[in-house]
Amino acid sequence: MRINESTCIIGTNVVLVPYKDFHVPRYHEWMKSTELQELTASEPLSLEEEYEMQKSWFQDENKCTFIMLDKSKWSSSTDEIESMCGDVNLFFNDPDEPSIAEIEIMVAESSSRGKGFGKEALLIMMHYGMDSLKVSRYVAKIGEKNKVSLGLFKKLGFQETSVSKVFQEVTLELEVKGQFQDWLREQMSHLQIVQYTPNR
Template identity: 55%
Template sequence: MKQNQNMCIIGNDILLIPYKAKHVPKYHDWMKSEELQKLTASEPLTLEEEYSMQQAWAEDADKCTFIILSKEDYNVIHDEASIEEEAMAGDVNIFFNDPDEKSSAELEIMIAEKRYRKKGLGKEALLAMMKYGIDELNVSVYTVKIGFDNNISLNMFTKLGFSEVSKSEVFKEVTLQLDINEDFLKYLDAKTEHLKIVEYPTEH
């Protein structure tokens, strides 16, 4: 999405940066994992196809993608040539799948690097993305699609207030939905008041 191509969101433990061509090789390596393919319901692509997808997503008005960086590791890596790639933890996305309902969006989040899991990066990135979607993209309804056996994600989204709206036995996934209301906005504002949005690239 062009709207976020020059934007960086700074959190306590994360940096959200636009998905650029230099990030593709590591992203491509991630998606060779059968575990991640299953969790994201995706098929492996060739490196050339991954580059094409990155370019397409950067221009697509219906897809907003940020790469998640570990802020801690970003701040201690001194090789400027590879600093972002070495601190990459995963990605977070908003998809507008219904052209007639631009206030409704699907969320996806992936912490691909195992060393960054269970450290709170995923939840902070998710809340930051939800805040961005509400404030900048006018989202009022979020949905997520989660595999039946992905208990960690199911628990996280349920605790945030998402509720089940449908199940697919064919795809072995459940669809959860959250209608943004005043109570959730108060919760989200409190959880994201520390975030800063700055120009990318910039010093963090």
């Protein structure tokens, strides 16, 4: 999606930047992990295929992707590659319901887990989707074995709507309205949204 190609969102502990081609080698290294492949239901790709994927995601108006940076590393070095720790995505899969988005989060770096980065990146993306992309409902599809992600989404108010035994996947949903909308705006009132300038 091109809408966020020049958007950098600075939070308390994480920074979100658009997924660019120079991020691909580090991303490709992450996705060699069988653990991450299982958690994200992904197939391993060659480096060339990963570049093609990045390009297609950038051009696809139904996908919005940000790379998550560790703010403490980014602030001290401004080296995006060294600061990369995961990604967060929105997928607009239903052309008849453009305000519904599937949301997905991955904290790829094991050293970045357990620090609240995933929760913060998720809330930033939900706020961005609500304010910039007019999302009114979020859907999350999470593997049954991924107890950490299931716990995180449920803690934020997502309700389980179905379980697929075939795909071993739980579907959760959250309406963005009323008190939750007000709460999310209040929680994210500190965000800085600035013009993105790539720094490798």
